[in-house]
Amino acid sequence: MRALIVDDSRLARNVLISVVFKAGITQADQATDGIEAVEMASRNNYDIIFMDWNMPNMKGIDAVKAIRELDKKTPIMMVTALADPAQINEALKAGVNNYLLKPFKPEKAAAKIEETLALFSQTKKAEIA
Amino acid sequence: MRPAAMKMGDNDYFTTVRLLQNSSNSIKAEYINPFIESVKNLFETMLNCQVVREDIALTTRIPPTLDIVALIGLSGCIRGNVAMAFPVKTALAMVSRAYRSQIVVVDSMVIDAVAEFVNIVAGGAQASLNQDVKVPVDLTIPTVIRGNRFQMEYPSMAAWIEVPFSSELGPFTIRISIHKKDNN
Numbered sequence: 638m639r640a641l642i643v644d645d646s647r648l649a650r651n652v653l654i655s656v657v658f659k660a661g662i663t664q665a666d667q668a669t670d671g672i673e674a675v676e677m678a679s680r681n682n683y684d685i686i687f688m689d690w691n692m693p694n695m696k697g698i699d700a701v702k703a704i705r706e707l708d709k710k711t712p713i714m715m716v717t718a719l720a721d722p723a724q725i726n727e728a729l730k731a732g733v734n735n736y737l738l739k740p741f742k743p744e745k746a747a748a749k750i751e752e753t754l755a756l757f758s759q760t761k762k763a764e765i766a
Numbered sequence: 767m768r769p770a771a772m773k774m775g776d777n778d779y780f781t782t783v784r785l786l787q788n789s790s791n792s793i794k795a796e797y798i799n800p801f802i803e804s805v806k807n808l809f810e811t812m813l814n815c816q817v818v819r820e821d822i823a824l825t826t827r828i829p830p831t832l833d834i835v836a837l838i839g840l841s842g843c844i845r846g847n848v849a850m851a852f853p854v855k856t857a858l859a860m861v862s863r864a865y866r867s868q869i870v871v872v873d874s875m876v877i878d879a880v881a882e883f884v885n886i887v888a889g890g891a892q893a894s895l896n897q898d899v900k901v902p903v904d905l906t907i908p909t910v911i912r913g914n915r916f917q918m919e920y921p922s923m924a925a926w927i928e929v930p931f932s933s934e935l936g937p938f939t940i941r942i943s944i945h946k947k948d949n950n
Contacts, residue, residue, distance in 0.1 A: 645907075646865055646882040647875060674772075675797065693907050718889025719905070721896050739886050740812035 638754075639664040639705025643674040643700065644689035644716065649739070653687055653716060656743050660750035675703045683711050683757070685754060688733070690717040690724070698731050705732040712757040714750065797895065798822070798927050799943050803849060804890030806941055808883060809933060813863045820930040825941070833857070834872070834913045836884035839906035843899045846944030848891075849926075850884045856936030863935060872912065882907035889941065899946070 640662045644650045654665045666681070671688075672695045678686060686704070690697040692738040701713055707713040715728045715736040725736055737746050802819060809815045813905050833854040839847050852860070854872055861879040866918045869876060896902045926941040 646878055648882045661862040683769040691905055722891040741807050
């Protein structure tokens with residue numbers, strides 16, 4: 638499985654990469670801002686995208702909207718330190734499927750990622766049936 | 767009422783309250799606790815480390831005693847700045863713990879990590895600050911300042927609440943200068 642990790646912080650990307658490998662993902666591409674994320678999402682097929690919120694050049698929510706406009710149905714998890722319910726709701730409306738709040742315990746984050754992938758897979762099967 | 771998280775001696779507490787009341791910035795004590803809790807959460811969750819909060823103080827300038835300062839701005843109805851200041855040794859210990867690898871030099875990786883730490887602390891406090899406000903708080907991209915010969919002063923006479931911490935990774939301080947805009 639292939640993931641795209643979007644965060645302007647190298648530490649944040651590094652931490653998340655170790656977590657996604659625990660969740661069964663085998664390849665992790667990286668983007669450092671929303672513009673790069675949209676460009677990579679348009680060129681590649683990812684099984685899941687992890688999007689930071691507070692980034693230079695293009696904020697995470699704008700990148701999510703742009704990716705959804707590409708008609709990409711890839712599950713997107715918002716990864717953010719911004720624990721505000723209003724912003725999380727805004728993200729879900731923009732097309733985010735789930736979220737991870739920083740800082741996170743690796744085991745809990747891996748479980749949440751697996752849960753998101755499983756749910757997305759079930760939804761996809763239901764749509765095909 | 768004394769906030770539960772502010773465990774100070776009586777004299778310190780009342781002195782700080784007087785300073786807060788006299789401060790032109792009207793920093794409220796309830797704006798400080800979310801940052802203290804967020805620091806604890808960062809250290810316990812991400813760095814597997816307990817922290818101990820030391821005595822809180824009010825200051826009008828950041829003295830040139832700490833080597834790395836990570837600054838993040840808040841805007842919206844509650845606005846101001848939050849700074850995390852570390853001696854180099856503490857910063858290296860924190861980043862080494864985060865990367866699970868020995869980091870011995872302050873380079874771009876360390877600067878990036880320190881910026882992420884202040885981003886997490888401010889983000890963690892944001893939800894509490896956004897309660898009961900009309901315009902939500904937004905965060906700037908963090909700025910990191912290096913060196914031990916600089917002095918930061920605030921011409922607007924803003925006051926900073928200084929919250930020192932100690933930990934097994936070393937001492938550090940967070941400084942908070944925020945206030946709520948009227949009618950928000």
